[in-house]
Amino acid sequence: MSSAAPPHWRASLAGFAAVIFDMDGVLVDGEPLHFETVNELLGREGKSISLEQYKPYMGTKTGWADMIEDFQLSQPREHYSPIYRDLVLARYRERSEALPGALSVVTALRLSGQRLAVASSSIRPWVEACLDKIGLGSAFELLITGSEIENGKPDPEIYLLAAERLGVDPKACLAFEDAPAGIESARAAGMTVWAVRTEYTRGLALPGPDREFESLADVDITDILGVAA
Template sequence: MAAQMLLAVLWDMDGVLVDSAPYHYRAWKDTFAEEGVLLDEATFRRTFGQRNDTIIADVLGSGLSPERVAAIGAAKERRYRALVAREGLSPLPGAMEWLHRLHRRGVPQAVVSSAPRENIEAVLGALGASDLFQTLVSGEEVEQGKPDPTSFLLAARRLGVLPEHCVVVEDAPAGVEAARRAGMACLAVATTHPRERLAAADWVVESLADLPEDAFERLRRRLPGDVPLSGA
């Protein structure tokens, strides 16, 4: 029944499947230090989850050439992947259990992240989860990042699923807004932002481990304007 009612789940990565924010902070801090700028944690938290070009423009200004922006972003991502390879990653509570459960039910799944594809592949490889997804959508594949809905719509198109038959799992306000603009139900996990900033989602939980067995089926039946779900 579950596989028939739920057609696709689209997962954000950082803050949903893993918490690699400390690695990102270290990588950005070292990269911006080379540019003569000290990155504070407040700025990092405010920009976390955005595309690299957006973050670089925020911290260094918008006067850099596209080539320079690309080089700075590439240097940061090399540092990030080196940290993943050297120190490893652990999944957030409930993440792997849900990925395997949905996979067993035959539910198509995608990762939709602002991260570069190499980062997504590195993280999924570290988790042993590469085979659980039918497609990946990375930040470099779309012109506009979240809250623009293009990345979610692209994932749905690749899976051959209508947007209204998708459930998005997010941890950031921009991702929640992107899901809503795409016409998709949204489950938000309050790992990186307080619950009140995720209130536009259909359901907000502290952890994926808190979800009941029928959580995604309940989300799949959502209609626009329904009262937010609760119970976890």
């Protein structure tokens, strides 16, 4: 291989101590469920949000707090959050669908002995319901969710906690993300970051992922495992 190979390619050939996946937009097409639910609640107050308006709220823990202020909603966060949680949970249980390549990549990595984790801003009941629905309920060694952290993405807390609980150096980990906040979070933790594009992130400037894919179906796991193709 040429010495001019980009840094992310050299890192992949060295292998990774762990591969950590965001959930929504990477493993499952969850953002449409959230977008639909947000509009259901806004509609109860005669308001709505467009897809372009919604995009900056993706992948963060502060969505409703910001939305209440931005849309001048009539109730506090304590009113909207429980309703939103229940509605989204029902949608995850009924309608979660794995994104292209998610099942094959995760299964192949697991069978190869690669250590795997999920780091999702979603609350634990959502994550567990979603992974169970798409058939990956037992695929990951560790789940770190929004229920376990104080500071959501783009803060690196969730990825640093994942690495700590796995007992690995964050710099030796690969993170799969789709949204700018998630990419910033993993990068701030020192991880290699590969981005997956979705309908919800098309048109958004992604903050410097090491590699970018149209879907997990385009990922060659030999790049992750550090073995010859």
